[in-house]
Amino acid sequence: MEITSPDFKKNASEALADTTLQRALKNVELGFIGKRQDAVDALPEFEALRDLGRDIKTHCLKHLDVYLDEYEKKVTASGGHVHWAETAQDACEIVRDICRSVGARTMTKGKSMISEEMQLNAFLEKDGMEVTETDLGEYIIQLRGEHPSHIIAPAVHVTKEQVEADFRRAHTQLDPNRNLDDPVSLLGEARAVLREKYFAADVGITGANFLVAESGSSVIVTNEGNGDLTQTLSRVHIVLASIEKVIPTLNDLDVFLRLLARSATGQEQSVYTTISTGPRRAEDPDGPEQYHVVLLDNGRSEMLGTDFEEMLRCIRCGACINHCPVYHAVGGHSYGWVYPGPMGSVLTPSLIGVDKAGHLPNASTLCGRCESVCPMRIPLPKMLRHWREREYERHLNPTPQRWGLKGWAYFARRPRLYHQTMRFGMRLMKYLAPQTALMRRLPAAGGWTKHREFPAPEGKTFQQLWAERQASNGQTKGDAA
Amino acid sequence: MSKPHDNKAAKSAILGKIRRSLSAVGAVADPNRETARAEVLERLASKPLGIVPKRGEVGAYEKVAMFMDYAERVSSTTARIASYDELPGAIADYLRAHNLPQSIITGSDPRLAAVNWQSEPQLERKIGPSDGSDLVGVNHALGGVAETGTAVLASGPDNPTTINFLPENHIIVVHADDIAGNYESIHDRLRDLGGKAHMPRALNMITGPSRSGDIEQKIMLGAHGPRAVHVIVVG
Numbered sequence: 001m002e003i004t005s006p007d008f009k010k011n012a013s014e015a016l017a018d019t020t021l022q023r024a025l026k027n028v029e030l031g032f033i034g035k036r037q038d039a040v041d042a043l044p045e046f047e048a049l050r051d052l053g054r055d056i057k058t059h060c061l062k063h064l065d066v067y068l069d070e071y072e073k074k075v076t077a078s079g080g081h082v083h084w085a086e087t088a089q090d091a092c093e094i095v096r097d098i099c100r101s102v103g104a105r106t107m108t109k110g111k112s113m114i115s116e117e118m119q120l121n122a123f124l125e126k127d128g129m130e131v132t133e134t135d136l137g138e139y140i141i142q143l144r145g146e147h148p149s150h151i152i153a154p155a156v157h158v159t160k161e162q163v164e165a166d167f168r169r170a171h172t173q174l175d176p177n178r179n180l181d182d183p184v185s186l187l188g189e190a191r192a193v194l195r196e197k198y199f200a201a202d203v204g205i206t207g208a209n210f211l212v213a214e215s216g217s218s219v220i221v222t223n224e225g226n227g228d229l230t231q232t233l234s235r236v237h238i239v240l241a242s243i244e245k246v247i248p249t250l251n252d253l254d255v256f257l258r259l260l261a262r263s264a265t266g267q268e269q270s271v272y273t274t275i276s277t278g279p280r281r282a283e284d285p286d287g288p289e290q291y292h293v294v295l296l297d298n299g300r301s302e303m304l305g306t307d308f309e310e311m312l313r314c315i316r317c318g319a320c321i322n323h324c325p326v327y328h329a330v331g332g333h334s335y336g337w338v339y340p341g342p343m344g345s346v347l348t349p350s351l352i353g354v355d356k357a358g359h360l361p362n363a364s365t366l367c368g369r370c371e372s373v374c375p376m377r378i379p380l381p382k383m384l385r386h387w388r389e390r391e392y393e394r395h396l397n398p399t400p401q402r403w404g405l406k407g408w409a410y411f412a413r414r415p416r417l418y419h420q421t422m423r424f425g426m427r428l429m430k431y432l433a434p435q436t437a438l439m440r441r442l443p444a445a446g447g448w449t450k451h452r453e454f455p456a457p458e459g460k461t462f463q464q465l466w467a468e469r470q471a472s473n474g475q476t477k478g479d480a481a
Numbered sequence: 482m483s484k485p486h487d488n489k490a491a492k493s494a495i496l497g498k499i500r501r502s503l504s505a506v507g508a509v510a511d512p513n514r515e516t517a518r519a520e521v522l523e524r525l526a527s528k529p530l531g532i533v534p535k536r537g538e539v540g541a542y543e544k545v546a547m548f549m550d551y552a553e554r555v556s557s558t559t560a561r562i563a564s565y566d567e568l569p570g571a572i573a574d575y576l577r578a579h580n581l582p583q584s585i586i587t588g589s590d591p592r593l594a595a596v597n598w599q600s601e602p603q604l605e606r607k608i609g610p611s612d613g614s615d616l617v618g619v620n621h622a623l624g625g626v627a628e629t630g631t632a633v634l635a636s637g638p639d640n641p642t643t644i645n646f647l648p649e650n651h652i653i654v655v656h657a658d659d660i661a662g663n664y665e666s667i668h669d670r671l672r673d674l675g676g677k678a679h680m681p682r683a684l685n686m687i688t689g690p691s692r693s694g695d696i697e698q699k700i701m702l703g704a705h706g707p708r709a710v711h712v713i714v715v716g
């Protein structure tokens with residue numbers, strides 16, 4: 001996919017002006033936040049599980065090379081194959097070569113974020129393969145020629161009217177006068193169309209939420225069952241997984257299973273958790289004849305030992321995205337690459353470079369909601385600050401911003417001058433906004449005031465108010481003593 | 482034509498990068514990774530239990546009740562029968578109540594094979610994997626998990642995976658004695674006395690009928706898998 005992260009500001013402005021998108025984005029706040037809270041409240045052990053999940057992942061990362069090696073041995077022992085891919089390009093070629101080796105022409109695919117990272121569909125289509133996304137959200141955006149705008153709800157930016165129009169355009173084999181008013185009929189239509197695809201597919205691709213070293217298994221967690229049909233009905237199952245997905249044992253898996261669904265969708269458990277180990281056995285009446293795992297690095301090994309190592313604990317639950325006020329306002333496409341929201345703003349610069357993704361760490365108010373809900377306790381705001389520092393050090397941020405920061409630094413080091421100037425500024429702003437108590441235009445702050453109004457200051461600076469408050473506190477304390 | 486992929490070289494390159502990154506911060510004073518390997522092998526062997534929710538630590542009777550309660554909360558229906566003798570009748574009743582034909586597909590699970598199906602003469606029973614043409618599939622679960630109402634099914638000729646996903650209606654039979662409080666207990670049943678896991682090709686942990694929230698985040702049942710799941714607890 002074309003990387004548009006450098007155009008974050010432009011993307012975001014367009015997103016803010018897009019009324020259909022804004023209507024669709026309301027569903028993120030409505031659909032996820034309350035449900036997560038209810039599920040968390042219903043499990044007293046949840047906070048302790050977060051600590052444990054964090055510790056298990058940290059242990060895994062410190063021993064990542066050894067766990068991967070042990071995992072591979074178990075996969076091989078169960079009749080599967082592990083393929084190691086340093087780059088996205090290598091991973092694409094590995095998948096293509098497996099497809100060629102079995103003469104595959106058609107493929108179904110369950111949701112896999114790293115396949116987006118690899119741009120796998122475009123690569124295989126160039127090679128003459130027909131690839132069909134089977135997750136309903138992924139299918140919708142494939143028909144639209146778009147990319148996911150959310151890691152667990154890829155079509156969250158699309159309204160049902162748009163889905164109806166897409167289905168009418170794509171499913172020309174069906175009666176044009178059919179009634180699709182009810183979303184259930186849209187679901188039924190997708191189900192029927194995709195059923196045929198599963199049976200026709202030579203190769204089925206899925207992602208992996210976890211890889212279990214104890215048993216050499218890959219695990220997918222879904223609600224629709226598309227990943228299961230994808231892997232059960234094709235002759236060859238290819239699992240795409242990035243290297244940090246490996247965990248030690250089935251007991252560790254159970255810890256993560258208690259965190260993932262609650263954090264992601266607010267379910268106590270997702271409908272299908274499937275633990276797959278190797279290809280069809282001699283006595284099995286169904287299942288794939290071949291089982292391949294492609295392990296993708298693509299820059300992750302270099303995040304170890306850096307300020308961004310902790311990002312590798314991410315289990316892709318989407319909670320940070322669901323709770324991010326910036327995401328609620330601008331949606332996922334504004335971020336310009338595969339991973340949106342707070343996790344994307346940290347991960348994207350690591351994977352595609354801070355020169356391309358330098359704006360993303362600024363797309364945050366550092367309000368801290370992401371960290372407060374992250375099941376892996378990833379300090380996302382801290383890492384966003386690390387990126388901002390690097391961006392500054394490498395002179396990647398725009399000149400006005402650098403001047404602004406330099407100017408601020410000049411005043412900040414001279415407290416008297418700073419306070420005098422601030423007091424003057426406050427009085428000036430109060431004078432500028434006498435009637436409305438809101439400022440609709442503020443010089444040099446059009447980016448802010450275009451989409452919301454700035455409350456007129458009360459006439460005192462924070463420092464003045466603080467000093468007054470301290471003085472009156474001191475008074476009270478003195479009285480009590 | 483690009484040159485063929487050298488898997489061994491790619492593996493050592495990736496593992497090498499991991500080791501370099503880890504040792505760069507002094508996280509490992511262990512160049513040959515001997516200590517690290519010993520720690521990993523110890524952890525894989527000892528398989529420490531994580532945090533197991535208290536909720537599942539109840540008596541056998543409450544466990545079954547909790548399992549059925551959680552299953553219903555995720556839109557499954559449930560029934561409880563005293564023995565396998567009552568299974569054909571319970572299935573026939575369910576089919577009648579839902580206007581479904583008296584026809585099911587099952588695998589060759591010995592517990593299902595031992596049932597006297599003649600007690601419901603109109604009920605037709607096919608045996609084998611599903612090809613998608615069956616309306617109702619019946620599989621026997623390895624066990625159930627009370628903490629979330631999850632049924633756990635192992636692939637193989639006894640209970641083919643296709644029966645879990647292709648028929649529109651899925652009837653899951655589970656014995657009351659096989660209902661555990663938590664996931665760990667069920668996963669432990671897959672390990673032998675030496676602690677080695679013997680995994681089926683697919684272990685399906687199923688919590689309710691298939692669903693999707695991908696159109697405007699409204700949950701709808703019956704995405705790609707079954708539209709209805711009926712759980713019958715025996716015993």
Ligand code: SF4
Pocket residue numbers: 263313314315316317318319320321343370373374375376377378
């Ligand atoms: S960063 Fe945390 S909250 Fe965000 S997707 Fe990853 S695990 Fe979930």
